Amino acid sequence: VQSRAVVQTADRQIRQQLFQVPELPPDHALLKVEACGMCGSDYEQYTGRMAESGLVEYPLITGHEIVGRIAAFGSGAAESWQVAEGDRVAVEAIVSCKQCRECQAGRTSFCRNRFIYGYTTISAPGALWGGYADYMLMKPGTKLHALPEHMTSEDAVLFNPLGAGFDWAVRAAGTRVGDTVLIFGPGQRGLACVLAAREAGAAAVIVAGRSTSRWRLELARELGATHVIESDVEDVPAAVRELTNGDLADRTVDASAHATQAIPQAIEATRPEGTIVLAGIKATDTIPGFNPDRIFAKSLTLRGVFGVSSWAKEQAIRVAASGRFPTDKLHTHTLSLEEVEHGVRMLGGEVPDAHAVHITVKPV
């Protein structure tokens, strides 16, 4: 059996390559990839930011938000996997060692010996360790989530971005019934936060985004936002103050990429003893207007988030499978393996008027 795969060979260099599917090592499994979701971080990987920081080594097969069916098991592996051949599953990208100090403390995202699908060089034995391919090898210890048969591929691959919404806007933010939640950045993760906050019972969800992406703010409304603010036209904290009759936001999530003003604005727009979740990459060490004294003066909690918990992925699958939210509105493109580079550039904003929110790659 052969497998096509999308291989990144250098910064901004992607090509398709044909591999022989190797004989499965004992304890391993083989996945027939159905679809792989495109992550915002795929763009950072494409431009070379991840290689620069030592996270990845070329050449490698990219794609880490993977959905597929169990195609085969290595000898003696079937029992240990707790799934059967033909089962439809979502694959967690991080395989943790379960032995190190972080794993033992339950912080498996920070495993010191972690292995990540889509981040592993093809020089590693087996080579097929990424999701933009026909087949992928799976290591023992891989966390899998069962997927209902009725879900579309496009909904199924939302397990990770929608999961981020549940982790950031609900678990990390501590959102409770009746809360007002403010979200900066209506990209795929920010929009996922809207849906998750509504599911958790937020009474008001306010989304701040640029007027140049007015269509994203409209999409936020369709997914459950109660108010939207044009962050480049309006004074965001003043608008939040007015919308909440002076109460401000109970929880704020910054899911905006590269927009540094969101952080001082979040500090002003969040109520005393409120929580601010920092989730958007800024790629800078300078935040103009940032005044740390406001944090203690308002007794705020600022916290970061990394990765998506298994709990959040389960919530994402449950909610997407329920059909209660118009998740189809998040799907803007379904692409083939040949189109991965184009898709990554669309997601990174390099293709004018592409209007990409969530992109699904299907190796058909």
Ligand SMILES: [Zn+2]
């Ligand atoms: Zn991702």
Ligand SMILES: [Zn+2]
């Ligand atoms: Zn570990």
